[in-house]
Amino acid sequence: MDNKLEKIVKTLQADFGAAVEEFRGEAHVTVPAGRIVATLELCRDQLGFELLDSLTAVDYWPKELPRFHVIYLLTSVSQNLSVAVHVPVNGDQPEVPTVSGVYASANWREREVWDMFGIRFAGHPDPRRILMPTDWEGHPLRKDYPLGYEEPQFTFNFDEIDLRKPSPKE
Amino acid sequence: MTQIEEVSIEDIRHLVSERAINGETMLLNMGPQHPSTHGVLRLLLELDGEIVVNCIPDIGFLHTGVEKNMEAKTYQKAEVMSDRLDYMNPIGNNLAFVMAVEKLVDLDVPPRAQAIRVILAELTRLNSHLVWIGTSSLDLAAQSMFLYSFREREQILDIFELVSGQRMMTTYLRPGGLWRDVPVEFEAAVRAFLKIFPKRIDEYESLLTKNPLFQDRMYGIGKLTREDALSYGITGPILRASGVEWDLRKKRPYSGYEQYDFIVPTRTEGDNYARYLVRVQEMRESVKIIQQALDKLPMGPVRSDNRKFVPPPRSEIGVSMEALIHHFKLWTEGFPAPVGSVYNAVESPRGELGVFLEGDGGPKPYRIHWRTPSFENLGVLPVLAKGFLVADLVAIIGSLDIVLGDIDR
Numbered sequence: 001m002d003n004k005l006e007k008i009v010k011t012l013q014a015d016f017g018a019a020v021e022e023f024r025g026e027a028h029v030t031v032p033a034g035r036i037v038a039t040l041e042l043c044r045d046q047l048g049f050e051l052l053d054s055l056t057a058v059d060y061w062p063k064e065l066p067r068f069h070v071i072y073l074l075t076s077v078s079q080n081l082s083v084a085v086h087v088p089v090n091g092d093q094p095e096v097p098t099v100s101g102v103y104a105s106a107n108w109r110e111r112e113v114w115d116m117f118g119i120r121f122a123g124h125p126d127p128r129r130i131l132m133p134t135d136w137e138g139h140p141l142r143k144d145y146p147l148g149y150e151e152p153q154f155t156f157n158f159d160e161i162d163l164r165k166p167s168p169k170e
Numbered sequence: 171m172t173q174i175e176e177v178s179i180e181d182i183r184h185l186v187s188e189r190a191i192n193g194e195t196m197l198l199n200m201g202p203q204h205p206s207t208h209g210v211l212r213l214l215l216e217l218d219g220e221i222v223v224n225c226i227p228d229i230g231f232l233h234t235g236v237e238k239n240m241e242a243k244t245y246q247k248a249e250v251m252s253d254r255l256d257y258m259n260p261i262g263n264n265l266a267f268v269m270a271v272e273k274l275v276d277l278d279v280p281p282r283a284q285a286i287r288v289i290l291a292e293l294t295r296l297n298s299h300l301v302w303i304g305t306s307s308l309d310l311a312a313q314s315m316f317l318y319s320f321r322e323r324e325q326i327l328d329i330f331e332l333v334s335g336q337r338m339m340t341t342y343l344r345p346g347g348l349w350r351d352v353p354v355e356f357e358a359a360v361r362a363f364l365k366i367f368p369k370r371i372d373e374y375e376s377l378l379t380k381n382p383l384f385q386d387r388m389y390g391i392g393k394l395t396r397e398d399a400l401s402y403g404i405t406g407p408i409l410r411a412s413g414v415e416w417d418l419r420k421k422r423p424y425s426g427y428e429q430y431d432f433i434v435p436t437r438t439e440g441d442n443y444a445r446y447l448v449r450v451q452e453m454r455e456s457v458k459i460i461q462q463a464l465d466k467l468p469m470g471p472v473r474s475d476n477r478k479f480v481p482p483p484r485s486e487i488g489v490s491m492e493a494l495i496h497h498f499k500l501w502t503e504g505f506p507a508p509v510g511s512v513y514n515a516v517e518s519p520r521g522e523l524g525v526f527l528e529g530d531g532g533p534k535p536y537r538i539h540w541r542t543p544s545f546e547n548l549g550v551l552p553v554l555a556k557g558f559l560v561a562d563l564v565a566i567i568g569s570l571d572i573v574l575g576d577i578d579r
Contacts, residue, residue: 054539
């Protein structure tokens with residue numbers, strides 16, 4: 001970690017009690033869900049992180065407390081620095097306050113995380129699914145969501161498999 | 171019999187103005203099978219006459235679950251899917267993926283492999299920009315442009331076929347280097363292309379840059395301010411056309427980009443025309459980079475000799491027991507990556523293409539997230555389109571240079 005980044009991480013640590021980890025030269029900062037809007041506002045307005053590169057999540061199922069990590073990847077164009085902010089989220093009622101008021105790009109990325117992981121973003125202006133169809137059930141990128149496959153049909157078992165084959169919109 | 175579901179206005183009430191509810195303005199679908207949406211993009215437009223009041227993009231038609239599928243495959247196998255994301259930039263996607271894996275497992279790449287990566291990545295950038303200049307001017311009814319740009323693109327695809335055996339889905343890079351060294355004909359083929367290409371760019375410019383019909387459709391249309399661009403997470407040529415000099419090749423050099431001399435074209439206007447000028451200038455810079463990389467292409471191996479991650483050459487397997495064991499282990503189990511997460515980004519023709527990769531100690535990625543530039547770039551379309559004509563909307567989509575495979579993943 002270089003000096004400038006270390007100073008920024010120290011500020012976050014002092015202001016939000018953030019836990020800091022380093023892996024392969026990248027800084028990972030963990031803050032509680034309730035403080036995320038304030039953290040990102042501070043990052044944007046005072047620490048110079050203009051760009052929210054991406055917003056994604058990781059599912060640690062079957063661990064429940066916390067089950068998810070929501071990850072905010074921030075970049076400072078003016079200082080050429082990057083930092084990842086993690087927010088642990090429990091599995092029973094996954095909800096994080098929205099940051100779409102801080103970074104406009106969070107609007108679509110939060111919809112994606114809701115669609116794929118089923119994490120609610122409280123106060124989101126447009127909480128619809130984004131990639132999957134509107135009537136889809138389940139959240140595909142959760143670890144307890146199976147990866148689908150199709151059974152190959154041969155001449156000897158063609159009809160047998162045909163019977164139990166799921167058809168779309170049934 | 172397929173059931174057609176009715177969508178009520180209640181679902182989108184918060185996105186349209188009051189006048190749409192009263193019926194004063196018209197709601198109109200553009201796409202998903204509209205030729206100028208460059209793929210399967212549906213736009214729900216609220217129109218006042220011919221003026222766009224609101225534009226609501228609807229994406230996901232090309233969603234193939236690439237991230238979920240990659241989590242079920244070993245690192246070597248997952249790479250094959252990366253070509254299919256942004257199909258205009260296959261080698262750039264490979265590069266983003268293999269560099270993330272190399273960062274995660276801490277693997278070095280020999281200089282020759284790095285230089286060849288740069289040459290191929292820049293050729294892919296040209297390939298992508300050629301498709302963009304062809305299709306976006308086709309949207310503006312400049313049909314001959316499309317034919318000219320695809321003529322040169324064919325030459326680039328021939329080079330890809332020469333090195334990898336495939337024209338588009340190359341999967342040529344590997345964690346730790348390349349699949350194999352380039353054939354002897356490679357250098358001559360690239361030099362032949364470099365010889366004619368700068369003149370061809372002049373030809374494109376003579377058709378478009380000063381063309382009054384083209385300028386009418388581009389000047390002042392779809393203005394994007396610096397603040398909006400940053401807030402919406404825009405990167406690449408679109409950000410540079412709005413006055414921010416941000417290019418990962420320059421700011422965070424990877425794969426040896428620091429050795430090459432090139433400039434980052436920037437404009438401050440932020441309209442369609444600025445984006446056009448930036449991309450055309452970028453093509454000229456790419457030619458410069460390829461020229462330099464080719465001139466000082468070092469000799470040597472094209473794969474790391476770390477046998478824990480890179481398979482041994484065929485010649486070794488016959489004589490060395492360890493080589494045989496490594497080969498067997500790599501192709502049956504794959505290689506384990508440590509616990510931890512990395513984020514690696516490269517400059518794709520469309521902007522910052524990032525891979526967030528989390529390892530769990532096993533041979534498969536625990537979580538892989540693709541930060542694809544087109545996703546963010548399309549997100550700003552509602553801002554750009556507001557207040558312009560439907561015909562201008564077509565020009566704006568063209569200037570954003572989106573690839574739907576990149577957005578939907």
